[in-house]
Amino acid sequence: MEFVFEKIHVPNKHSFISRKLPLKSNDSIHSHKNFELNYIWSGSGRRIVGDNISGFEKGDLVLLGPDLPHCWEVLQDEVPLNPTCIVTHFSENIVGSDFFKMPELEKVVELLKQSKQGLRFKVQDDSLISQILEKMTTLEGLAYYIELLKVFHLLLQVEDREKLSNPIGYNVVFSKNLEKINKVYEYVFQNIQEGVRLEEASTLLNMAPSSFCRFFKKKTDLTFMEYVKRVRVGIAAKLLAETDKQITQICYESGYNNLANFNYYFKHIMGVTPSNYRKSFE
The missing domain is CATH 1.10.10.60 (Homeodomain-like)
Incomplete structure (x- = not known):
């Protein structure tokens, strides 16, 4: 398996990008400067985040901080079933932006800081968040931003969170x-x-x-x-x-x-x- 540094292209005049992408059995371990929210729409396999190796399945929801090596490997028998994920990338500078300095967003900023180790959210019912994430792949502008804030709001309500990787700097x-x-x-x-x-x-x-x-x-x-x-x-x-x-x-x-x-x-x-x-x- 290849290990690469990846640069995520976020279009001009956009702070975020959401895409529904196929999961590939030969995906490489990679890293990038952006934050990433990864939701498994379908499929199962092995997840690598930093020094953590775990299994994943449909509904897996993970928030990754900048510069954290990661990879989702699909089980071979899942390949014909077109396993899919919804991936949202947003700038690593978001924490220091003026908008996120609002008191109402302090908990969101803290959540993003914790994601440097990788956070897995153990959601009992993921139907609402999956609907919002899928909707975000079709939106732009203010409507997109509003939906992203809804996602953050839902993530903050999830009390059962797992830090995936040891803090390795x-x-x-x-x-x-x-x-x-x-x-x-x-x-x-x-x-x-x-x-x-x-x-x-x-x-x-x-x-x-x-x-x-x-x-x-x-x-x-x-x-x-x-x-x-x-x-x-x-x-x-x-x-x-x-x-x-x-x-x-x-x-x-x-x-x-x-x-x-x-x-x-x-x-x-x-x-x-x-x-x-x-x-x-x-």
Whole structure:
């Protein structure tokens, strides 16, 4: 799977753009400066947001902040059914705009700030918000803006929200060296179970391991191995919450070969042991 930096084109004289798009089985992990609200109209598969890997299905609703790597992969048996999503992009500068400084929009601004980690909204009945989002794909001007404010209003009413990704400081990643960082991220995702090696990662960028470590730390605010540990723990947390697999098996499937290390790093990052984390979902 390719990992790319994407620039979203928002037409002149518009602050937002909504589109109903097909979900493709070979979509790449990508990032862009804009905020994104992604609603799954139909289909299911695997979602990657930052260091979080989760499943998605019809009705999945996620708000992404700027510069957050993400991807929706469709299950192969869903491809003939034309899985579809409704995607809304709006400028990363919206939070600092004069309009959004109104007291009435303080909670919206706070919501957008929280989206830097990716927010999943667990909506019990998504019929109203899906109707508005579909309508927005056909509107322009003030009518479009009014409907978007309705969407924000509905999102604020959803109390059950899930932060998808650990805070990894993506805001400092996007620079002239972005492609190099993306290449490293892709290597980690592809090899997380088989084994991630510093020497292999540094070779991708034609750097000595010591130079690579300094480069990665400067651009992500994490050491390379800290990032790898966060990805592994994210995978483990997903398996603990959604499967009945033994903790020992999850330890190995998330890339650890030592149960003691797995328990230590899981608690260090998540704040609880793997067993207690699982109990919170029972």
